[in-house]
Amino acid sequence: MGHPMTPDSIQRERRAARLALLRMVLVVLAIGALVPWLANAYWIKTLTSSLALAVAAAGVALLYGQLGLVSLCQYSLLGVGGWVALRVGHGLHWPFEACVLAGGLSAGVVGMLAGLPALRLKGLYLALVTLMLAGGFQVVISATGFPDGGDGFLGRISGSERLMLPRPAIAQGEGAYFAYVAAWLAAILALLEVHRRTRAGRSWALIRRGEAVAEGAGVNVLLYQTWAFGLAGVCAGVAGALLAGAVGQLDGRAFAASESVMLFALSLIGGAYHWVGALVAGLLLRAVPSLLVDLGVNGYLAMVFFGAALLHALITAPRGLVGQWLAALQRLRAKGRP
């Protein structure tokens, strides 16, 4: 942190960055390959949901970690992505990848549109506006539900069995689908990391310092802020589509505004400044409650535990759990060095 920058050191840093990116992708893919061998059906399903939600958490972390923006409607964007993926999958019979992309892109567009009026809002106001959006989405989706194979715009079936979204041919089984989701997670994380290390990331860092600063440096604030909202939306949309593929359908009652708030809170706890934080957030959202239910803990007592854990993490770990672990790791390494 105090050494001078030479052409050599810049080269070394670039190589280190590329290696870190490669390492990240390999770790996630390795998780995707190994876990199906170790886990039973219950846990494979749970961890698939965890990985899908990690994609959404990565988007939340992008907005908060890079730009300091709080979005409390990301789970609703997950719902939007899931809705589009299901509609397109059932109605047009597109291949699964196309459904995921369609879901991701539409949620990205909606995210950008939501981001535009919010452009001049900061801090708490942005949070509250996104909360209002989440509240409105909750009301609409509980009434309309998600497409399940029927006709009409809403795509709801009545009179016969509900259809499941067909999974891709290479990922029909539970274990295979888990690896498939891991691959998508790796791709999204890589996309975000590339953004961070290039011009976009630098522009975001400047915007974070202050709009005046950024504009003084020649950054197009409108473009980059909207782009960030769009990217976060894409993450949420992809997560929604993957979740739809995991369960086969989505239920309108599971998209309350409180889910968006929990997604934000747990992304914060996981750590918004490092990609592992998104993984931890996904685990906290799905795996930890499942563990508690598995152990027979009363659902409401689990809620109490969760709230206490949230408070504890907020108070003692400002950079999230992953921040804490990395700091501990660094201290260990420093001890090891002479």
Place this chain on the structure above:
Amino acid sequence: MKITLLGIVAATALLATGAAMAQGKPVCGLNNGKAASGEPIALGAVVGKTGPDDFSASALASQAYFKCVNANGGINGRPVELTIVDDQWNPEVAAQAAAKLVKDRKVLAMVGSSSFVECGVNAKMYAQENVMVIAGVGVPRECFFAKNYVPVNAGPRVSATVVAMHAAQQYKAKKMVCIIPNIPSLGNWACDGAKDWGKANGVDVSVIAIDPGSPDATSTILQAAATKPDAIILNVPKGIMVPMLAAAEQQGLAKKIHFVSSTPAYNFDVPKTIGAAWNGNFDIHLEFMPVESAGADNMNWKATMEAFGAKSDPRDSFAQAGYLAARIVTEALLKMDPKKIDRASVSTALRNVSGFKSDILCRPFYVGDGARHNANSSGPIAQVSGNGFKQVSSGCLMAADPELSDLREQEKKLGL
């Protein structure tokens, strides 16, 4: 002569005490008092416990019955192990729960399930894995339109239809309003039984679909009352029903319009909670005979809960459903060869269930191999009276819902 008289008196006394004791002791399974110790038979149940309401009473009653069976010879020597999983009213968790039971635990059947969300999510998987579900309680449409899902209860559509028929019969109501939460598979289905029956019988039933999260019950009641109906049918969960009745009472409508409800209102805390204004003024359809009825099987259910259930297990209509589900499965399993009990043979045996009789049910229960199941389609009517309920229908009313025509066909074929 004296000896004979004494003998008769003594014999009667002995019989009386014997009968009293027999009432206290539950009868289940082989009923031979021997603890079962063979290879366990794995069964499962998915219940919605953590969430807007607690449906777990059904599976708990099934568990109590199976404990009784295990203490009385088991299934031809083999004990039953029922694993209950909470789906937290979350469809994702419901999928995980079913995966855990069906794929990890490899259950042979599901018994006593009662979940609002699992039918839509898991029905296809159950059909693919050939697992039969003899559920205690099903609510949304998917629970009554699945190949492998067999709810023991009647469901909100049948319930609303029956109570509408009662209102027409008892109060000569010609115009009714049916209120239903606007959730997919409920909002566009559960009041339509009453509506379609009404159309065929000269009664005008209009439907109001409400937002279940709405904090404003008064406006809904005002909206319903504005059409000047003779009766209002509440087809909503009891958590929403209580504020609606409170709003109706505050608006002075308790004496002006007849309020009736489908079965969720049949709960022992309801009369005290809704207050004296509804005494003798609120009719409810029951899916089973009343909880205090004196039929032998109903008393047996109570005895089973007393002997093998926990003190905190509710003794309500959900528990009746769970008990019946467990009894149906037990009797089907007992007829099988104990060495050849696997998932496929259990499913076949369950599909062959027909003519299952219990005084808790109005009509014999059956499963059949049709594409859907809704065997319980009748019930008595109870009325809020004092701090409890009293039965006001003589016997049971059978739902004349046009949608049930395919099942009536099946019943005719099975000779029921």
Place this chain on the structure above:
Amino acid sequence: MPDLLPFLISGLGVGAVYALSGVGLVVLYRSSGVLNFAFGALGAVAAYVAWSALEHEWPLPLAALAAVATSVAISLAYGRLLAPRLAERETTVRSIGTLGLALVVLGFTEWFWGEQPRRLVLPTDAGAIEFADVRLTYTRVLGLAAALLMMAAVGLLLARTRIGLAMRALADQRGLSAILGIRVLQVDTAAWVISGAFAGVCGLLLANIVRLQATVLTFLVIPAFAAAIIGRLSSLPVTVAAGLAIGMLEAVAVLVPGFSPFRTATPFLIALLAIVLWRDASRKA
């Protein structure tokens, strides 16, 4: 055109609910810079305590006192023990902390009291004012009066008293105010006690007017945020007016064919409209 008036009047009942909660939220925000996600949960636990007390034949004043004391105690405990640890972080993080509190309180309430139909009946339910085919129970009139009264009282407190001034200073610049000699602990205590008392009273009225159910009461805080947003988190009169307006519009929405099943979205739609229309005025929070 069906008669709008009964629905407008009935909407006043719900509107008072939103107005009261909105004022409670803005009060704490203006006096400690925290947006309290746990406001509804504190109200819920207070309502359940009151219900239990009434079940045990306690007289109403004592039950109400116990209820408000509960919410004040929990609010104070959080404000004195946990909130100071987050005092250096930004506003949003401090508000997310109250979310943790909400989860703890909600989870405990649901676990302890369990799920069973309940109703909080207050003696003011017995009488009502009759108005255009609608009856407004005295409880709702009380709620309306309370909203207006609280608005005036708190407005006076913040604007005219020393402690009000201290509260506003602390909310704005905590470190600087402490250096200037403002007694941080005392002021904090006052802010959280007032907020807790508010939550308790709101909870009692809400439990009567809406439903005595912990999860519902906890998440009614989200539409209350809508009223607070329209008041731009600072103006109490606007918050109250917004709350009443939202309540009335949500009630009238029942008559709009097609929109009626979605009418719970009314608070959110209005808040979003307000934000978009008055964007310049709400640049910074």
